[in-house]
Amino acid sequence: MREGFYFGAGPAALPTEVVKQAAKEFVEYENQGVGLGEISHRSKQATQIIDDAKSKVIEILKVPETHEVLFIPGGGTGGFAAVIYNLMAAFAAKTGKKGKADYLVTGTWSAKGAAEAKRLGVETNIVFDGKKDGKYRHISDQSEWKFSDPAETAFVYFCDNETVDGIEFPQLPQVPEGTNLVMDMSSNMFSRAVDVSKLAVLFGGAQKNVGIAGVSLYVVRKDLLKQASPAELTQLGVLIGPSVFDFTLIAKNNSAYNTVSIFAVQVINLVLGDLLAKGGLDAQEKESNAKAEKIYALLDARPELYLTTVAKAARSRMNIVFKFKDADTEERFLKGAAELHLTGLKGHRSVGGIRVSNYNAITPEAIDRLAEYMSKFN
Template sequence: MSERPEIIHYFGAGPALLPNDVLKQAAADLINYQGTGLGLGELSHRSAPAIAVVDSAKESVKKLLDVPDSHEVCFLQSGGTGEFSALVYNLLAAHAKKTGKKGIANYLVTGSWSQKAAEEAKRLGADVNVAVNAKINGKYGTIPPPSEWSLSPPEQTAYVYYCDNETVNGVEFGYIPPVPEGVELVSDMSSNIMSRKVDVSKFGAIFAGVQKNIGIAGATVVIIKKSLLEKPADSELVALGIPLAPIVFDFATIAKNNSLYNTLPIFNVHIVSLTLARLLKNGGIPVQQVISGRKAEKLYMALDSATEGVYMLPVAKEVRSRMNIVFTIPGEGREKAFLEGAKKKGMTGLSGHRSVGGIRISSYNAVSEQSIDLLVDYINDFAKTI
């Protein structure tokens, strides 16, 4: 088996780069976990070692994000797209428990993923209010100020949903969206979780597909307010026109069973646990937030300072993502030349999402500053050839 290079200059958006030491430990654990003679993927999800993996991962999430006692941490299968559905079922049910009514699902649509989430909610039968539609001339690249949002009346609002970082479009919230007191705020943090501090107490629920910043595909972490686990009887929900959650998406059931109601992919959660333990060892979120900001600053400075017209950045400066830096290079064949030149220097994963094209640099936690510096030099050198 060939040895993996110590530093890999990979900027893919997800599944994404993982730290070498995490992968080496995970590889060993996949073969023989803690001397059991069995790989972690072979052990029962209800065995003592598997339960310890889940507990360890949960504890690390709580430590890193300072999760208050008012909230529960769960791991589920499905990825972020599955949570688009799960949140509809669970948050509508929680609102019905509180008010006896169905409630309106509000969505702040600022990019492709929040758009997909809103479409899924509507497909499942939720009464959806798109309080923000940030698409202008068919493209996303800005976030309207809260004064322009059209939220439903607070007493009718089941939740307000937003995507903290739009991976495809390179748009990121620089603040926690303000909502009326008593209204539950829900966030998809799949692509920027563990990159900066978050006041979890302000959220009804946070979720993240782990394959972008903290793990491999197949698992999702959900942080949910414990009070939202309460819901009416199924018959009451049916009478109100609220869809029943499939049991594997029912947060109350998942929480009650320590995320192990069904066969959770323990190996995937183990990689999350290893990644988070490494992050804690290296100083936690405060240190990572500084690093993430510094990497993004280097990239944007290089792109902005290039000769005018070489690199076109479609996202308004105040909402530019730290995790996913997107741009285009006008001119026949120039983007192809950029990608080919980068590949010759060992830099891959830079193609934009198939729906928007262009170039996309994903600077997740595992992407080293050495890789960013190499890419910055290339950005500067390429601009000189135009």
């Protein structure tokens, strides 16, 4: 039995029963004499795992028939490039032009996404940059947003939850009609309902809220699978992406074009099965909100001790960040928490402070234990 509670931001905690079952299946899967790290990604068993996981994604997120579910290596960082390659190629096929990309920058992660677009030679427009005085604290008012001409824009990207900075969109951002909206849900996927029909792409690395490192989940609108040929892209000056990120190839091969980690997909399958058993997305959203509200109530009740900087309207439910007035107090807090087996609370190295990652696998009991400690700490 594992002791204590781990609040790390990613790779993150998994439901205990999922860990136990996955461990068994890594050793041997369905009496096959081999484990899930050994079977072929094109075997009957692997295909069934992929299909089962896709089916659960479709059920939980209410994915419409207009969209395809894909499992692709590369993590969230790989997703930056995958989105660029595919949506630029789809825009070229539709318009015969080289498109631009719009980015809503709310924190460290979306800033990295925009930087990747620029690095790959995409004409990039920052719709807004929420950074002020060197910190990300809020989501700019929509009246300040400056989109590119939709007729010239291949896609608009936003990160729904900023893991480092503790900022989360309260709802889908409003973008110009006809724009391909790309939603990066690497750290809050399956924590609340989302209208997939309004999205061109939803994607995220699995290792924060739905699985382990080694695979990412994509939900892609099917019309985006029609893409310009390499020759056409070359003529337009659009960068050609590697096959490993090609949505069209991956969809045609049921996510097994290359050697996808079947073990990682099975962990997603088990996690989503656990989510369905606890009541699905509605139940999870209520639980996530209640857990976050408990910690924020403690922070707000003691502002002289717990220093928060994120605007209340933009506070993340998944990554709750705060600081202390000095390093000594922070060190005492972390040491005292560790003595109670409350770990993974140290903030990201780039910003410091404390970060409570309130992912789906963090139980109400874990939050209660942390809240009790925080209420007594001084």
